[in-house]
Amino acid sequence: MSFALEAEGLTKTYGAVRALDDLTLKIPAGGVFGVLGPNGAGKSTLFRIAMGLVRPTSGVARLSGSPAGHASSLRQVGAMIETPRYPPYLTARDTLKMLALQSGARDVDIDLWLDRVGLSGAADRKTSTYSVGMKQRLGLAAVFFTRPTLAILDEPTSGMDPAGIQEIRELIRRLAAEEGATIILASHQLDEVRRVCDRVAILAKGKLVAEGQVETLAGRKPALRLVASPVAQVLELLGDQGALDGPDAVLAQIERHEAPALIRALVNAGVDIHEARWREADLESAYLDILQAKEPASAR
Amino acid sequence: MLADAISAERFRLLKDRGTLFWGVLFSPIAGLVMGVGGELFARGMMKGMPPIPVDLVGRMVKALAGGASPVVGLFVLILSTAVLAGDYRWETWRLLTPRNGRVNLLLAKLATVAGAVAVSLVLYALAAALGGLFSALTSGAPLVTYRGSAATDLLGTFAVSWLQLMILVALSAVVGVTTRSTMGALIVGLVLAALQSIVASQLHEPSLKALAIPAFSGDLLKTVILTPRSVVDTPAPWGLALAFLLAWLVGLSAAALALFQRQDLTRE
Numbered sequence: 197m198s199f200a201l202e203a204e205g206l207t208k209t210y211g212a213v214r215a216l217d218d219l220t221l222k223i224p225a226g227g228v229f230g231v232l233g234p235n236g237a238g239k240s241t242l243f244r245i246a247m248g249l250v251r252p253t254s255g256v257a258r259l260s261g262s263p264a265g266h267a268s269s270l271r272q273v274g275a276m277i278e279t280p281r282y283p284p285y286l287t288a289r290d291t292l293k294m295l296a297l298q299s300g301a302r303d304v305d306i307d308l309w310l311d312r313v314g315l316s317g318a319a320d321r322k323t324s325t326y327s328v329g330m331k332q333r334l335g336l337a338a339v340f341f342t343r344p345t346l347a348i349l350d351e352p353t354s355g356m357d358p359a360g361i362q363e364i365r366e367l368i369r370r371l372a373a374e375e376g377a378t379i380i381l382a383s384h385q386l387d388e389v390r391r392v393c394d395r396v397a398i399l400a401k402g403k404l405v406a407e408g409q410v411e412t413l414a415g416r417k418p419a420l421r422l423v424a425s426p427v428a429q430v431l432e433l434l435g436d437q438g439a440l441d442g443p444d445a446v447l448a449q450i451e452r453h454e455a456p457a458l459i460r461a462l463v464n465a466g467v468d469i470h471e472a473r474w475r476e477a478d479l480e481s482a483y484l485d486i487l488q489a490k491e492p493a494s495a496r
Numbered sequence: 497m498l499a500d501a502i503s504a505e506r507f508r509l510l511k512d513r514g515t516l517f518w519g520v521l522f523s524p525i526a527g528l529v530m531g532v533g534g535e536l537f538a539r540g541m542m543k544g545m546p547p548i549p550v551d552l553v554g555r556m557v558k559a560l561a562g563g564a565s566p567v568v569g570l571f572v573l574i575l576s577t578a579v580l581a582g583d584y585r586w587e588t589w590r591l592l593t594p595r596n597g598r599v600n601l602l603l604a605k606l607a608t609v610a611g612a613v614a615v616s617l618v619l620y621a622l623a624a625a626l627g628g629l630f631s632a633l634t635s636g637a638p639l640v641t642y643r644g645s646a647a648t649d650l651l652g653t654f655a656v657s658w659l660q661l662m663i664l665v666a667l668s669a670v671v672g673v674t675t676r677s678t679m680g681a682l683i684v685g686l687v688l689a690a691l692q693s694i695v696a697s698q699l700h701e702p703s704l705k706a707l708a709i710p711a712f713s714g715d716l717l718k719t720v721i722l723t724p725r726s727v728v729d730t731p732a733p734w735g736l737a738l739a740f741l742l743a744w745l746v747g748l749s750a751a752a753l754a755l756f757q758r759q760d761l762t763r764e
Contacts, residue, residue: 244590282588
């Protein structure tokens, strides 16, 4: 199996802060891979190390088998690290031309790419006049226009309105399908990751806390939501398996086959059950559960 | 590749009209305006006197000899800090570093500034010649032939002034990379340029300490170039002066490259 990005024992410290803490992660080539984590989890640091912007304190990072940050590996990579910035005196067309020259890419069709990201009408406007969404779209064109085999997108919808997020999400999906590149996507938008990614890794405090297929991570903890009274009696009966979910509801972390017996027991105990519904665990709740646990573990 | 990085940097500079104007064109334009203004003023003061003959090449040589003054240095620093430290200001290193090696990126910037400084110096000299031509055409002053070796004097003063300005550029590269600030590089460069110029003007003997000051070495080299061999009593240590200038340029450029190569770009 070939890997697009490998990190082995990767550690990066800034003074007393450990941005990455002995991180080991292997991102397979092909498809769209999501990297999740709260602010300060180490996502951007991982990408900055991969792109040679930052040197690790210890450990090794590799891009497609070559040492990260080396010119040989970077030629095959396109990256958008955090909010894209551009020299303010350049237009979008000039920016892509300058980047093409810098990459030694002679045969790129700049007009085609400006059209693909919906910037044809603003191609000759200086990027300093662009909105956040337009800058993100230009950033995507800058990532993909040299046709890389690996694209790293760090928070590609950061700071955008819902319509803009939807637009960029569609664009990423389309480019992933049409260009066939491996895409590594870091995002706070869990819905975005669920819709776009095949596999995800969750980072917290610079460590890998979970990694696996989106469906596996998202669906691993279904729960029975009971709206009942008195709630205290339900919690008492469930013990460690119960948790409050609002003023009059309890989440029961039980297996599906245990539900009938639980409901029978509650009714026999005199509890009034107003509603009982399975809540399918989604990526968001799985993500929050994993972060709350804060114990590094593999979900593979 | 370095050639790709140089093409990209040259393209960028040609699009940055503000930097082009202040860093490349302003010194020649100001030189022309001041030359013509000075000519008109002098003519007003010397009414009734015959016009002074105009030596176009002499004017160009004089302009090139003074081409590394702190005033010209200020505008070269505007150019160099914009090119060398602009990517910290605009936070655009993240856009460039994934596309080319760091050494290539910084070398390309130095090469681009070197070319622009050369163009600016040539324009500065041409502006001086244009000022002379204006004087000759409007006052009827005769044009006279240059008395020295035109090619040697023009090329020599050009090369030495260019070298002196490039030392300033390399210094701004070191300060720009260290401070990640265009303003920091500009101010430090300007202060050091003025300081060395003042110190050099106080020194007369070409001791090792004096030769280590670029302004002193530069002035000594220009004097050697422009002084006829027949009037020289003792030969000046021009080789040592040139070696010092080259050592400064290479040393500062290497320091900037080494610092940039090792720099974390967490914060640009």
